[in-house]
Amino acid sequence: MRTGIVILPERRWWMAEHQWKAAEEYGFHHAWTYDHMGWRSLVDGPWFGAVPTLAAAARVTERIRLGTLVASPNFRHPVPFSRELLALDDLTDGRFTLGVGAGGQGYDTQVMGGPPAGSRQGRFEEFVTALDLLLTRERTTFEGEHFRIRDARSAPGCVQQPRLPFVVAANGPRAMAVAARYGTGWVTTGPEADDEGSWWRGVAELTLLFREQLDRIGRAKGTVDFHLNADSCPVFSLTSVEHFRDVVGRARELGFTDLVVHWPRADGVYAGSEAVLERVAADVLPELVKG
Template identity: 80%
Template sequence: MRTGIVILPEHRWWMAEHKWKAAEEYGFHYAWTYDHMGWRSLVDGPWFGAVPTLAAAASVTRKIRLGTLVASPNFRHPVPFARDLLALDDLTDGRFTLGVGAGGVGYDTEVMGDTALDIRQGPRSRQRRFEEFVGSLDMLLAQERTTFSGEYYEIRNARSAPGCVQRPRLPFVVAANGPKSMAVAARYGTGWVTTGPETDDEAEWWRGVARMTETFREVLAGIGRAKESIDFHLNADSCPVYSLTSVEHFRDVAGKARSLGFTDLITHWPRADGVYAGSEAVLEQVVTDVLPELVAGDTR
């Protein structure tokens, strides 16, 4: 099983740099960051842009894959964003992965006056926009020129030179919890990521994750795609209990995820307080004791 860690873009670079370096030294396969204008309980605190953060991370790492978890159309248009993605793919020398999702209602839309999408149109509108956003990025990153006219986006003869380092384009890990968004992941994703259901009950969360995993397998089968052809990522910290609460809890989370067929497990760098509050000593012990076990058990 591969592992990824999320480093929130909340620290000035002189503090953040060592986390990105350490993520690579620790042996994580991925280091992710959030792509938001601001996020939930941290909206009034420090927050930096994902693209320049990842560009800086690219300059201090050499092997670890870097990515957004997740970008959304809430405040991004596919044409300029595709240029940013091309740059990140180049700066990482092909180590960049786009984590992409539909986006929800919240600060990301409110801060811009909700000009990108009338939230009163509801989740169906967000889903249609999501499909169009991902499809547009697919074209923009894989084709030399793109022209497209849709319900939400219009693209006129957009160029994509010099193209991605990774061919035919950089990989997408698509966030999806329901069948319609899973269809987008099945069509465009090299990976699928789920946050599981919204619940305060840990056992119910795992039951929900199991149901979603089975549903995604059915979606893949429906389009004739083998489940082995796409990576299954689990955002472990959407569970009511933080994955790095203890070493044994992380080991238990990894075991449950593997039993459900997940190939990739995502945790978050411990914070001093609030969301993802935990101890870096636990993280370091997990790195020493558990990550080697997961790599040794990876048969993919």
């Protein structure tokens, strides 16, 4: 099983640089950051843009894959965003992955004057479709309900061919259909749940639903990576080394290829101890690589 870690874009770079370097040194396969204007309980605190953060991370790492978890059409248009994605793909020398989702109805939409008109899922479907076209064609014209593109150029194209990979966030059937069609990977946060047992049961149900989506379009399951955002569970994955081992075991039993956790924070959301992270890196991650 591959493992990834999310580093929230909330620290000034002289502090954050250490985290990105350490994520690679610890042996994580991928490292991610949130792509939001602000996020939930942290909206009044420090917050930096995802694209420049990942560009900086690209310069201080060599092997680890980097990505957004997740970008959305809440405040992005596919044409300028595709240019930023081409740049990240180039800066990382082909180590960039686009995590993309529909986005919620929180601060990202409120700060832009309210939710965009029309269907949230329809907007998401067009966003992913347009990005796929922009990153695989030299010129793109697209006419949708939410996005219109006129003869957009895409030179020089992606380092990764035919384009950089998409990991598509999906918990519902329409989003799962997008993930099945366009995703190199699928990522789920699981259901909203008050207890750990209910959450894991919901995750199991979602994996079955996504496998049905793959069957529906005749896509082989081995061609799509299954990512689990472990910290959507009511219990933080890095509460202890023993708990992390349990999370790994449960995710593996459900067929997940990739597990994503969050860098422990001092308090509030994802509160935990960096000492636990260090022990996991030293004792557990090497076992996963061997396994």
